[in-house]
Amino acid sequence: MTTLNGKTLLIVGGKSGIGRQLAGDAESQGAQVITVGRPELDLTDESTIRALAERVGDLDYLVSLAADPANGPVTELDRDAVHRAFDAKVIGPILLAKHFASRFRPGGAILLFSGVAAWRPAPGRSVMAATNAAAATLAQALAVELAPLRVNALSPGIVDSGAWDEASKDTFFATVAQRNPARRVGTAADISAAALLALTNPFLTGTTLHVDGGGRLA
Template structure:
């Protein structure tokens, strides 16, 4: 199992690499220095460099947090370009290099299913990822296409809030989540590995959110 993992060399991407290698697979990592998900030429260049590959996992994102009054068109477009247009371009340039039992795994998010103030653009982006996954699953068949939809995960993604606000958010999520804890990168990596290896699952956005959307 040869897997291309796109994303930062930390957090979820790093955890995915570890899980793939523990399962006996080989992971090829492409960070921001290797590929720009908003640039088709960059993706095409990466595809030429990587060559034949069994699976592609993309954890890339450009989150656009804020209310409608706070968001800029540029921030919203960047979010959509990285996670939605990027997913389509990865499929365009890598599907022909995959075997029939290959697959793509993208990251969606709980905000696609649960409305939260300040997550308008993030939610719209994740909902679009879910739609793209279903469409690609049909277009690329028998290659499989799935998404993992995380809830609140303890990665560097929340550091921008500042220590105090991050701690308050995590305390609230932990108290209200049905599983009574914050998710870890390994939780998502386990789900990614499941999506890579379950050959009877496609077109699915798999919620790994501790039941966050239920409350």
């Protein structure tokens, strides 16, 4: 494994519980972490991505955690919301790759975030399924095009990351845990550990890591 000590890690959309956990874990291993989110970076505006690349300069690792879900029945979806969902998960990462590809030091890596909805679609989650599947496929394509820069995707399952409604999450989590082969929901620490593995394993590229407790199988 490659050590994180002295490496520069950029986390895009890293204000979430998972992003905070990843930043803290990477810093504890000696990485210099730069975390950006809205309103500092607008993934729908290429000029802000270009400016970020110029400001950051050379780096070792980039993680894109950005998401802008467009959930609901497909018959009621708003077109602009669908576009924003693809901007966050697919178009934005393409533009990140465009402007950062030449800035990675040897051994560098990109990690995109997919999600279990791509493998276990549900009513009202068609856009989430499509964007997450696209992110996983994009990681494969970029791994080929940008080689030897490594590119992977990580597909979390249901994670207690602080994003769920407090009023109903206990019942929901209990149901998920009962169904999952792992018999539990995930934690931000679970996802962070897998993300660091994807970033630092020099023989891992073009792969989607499923960190979902087996949820896609249940």
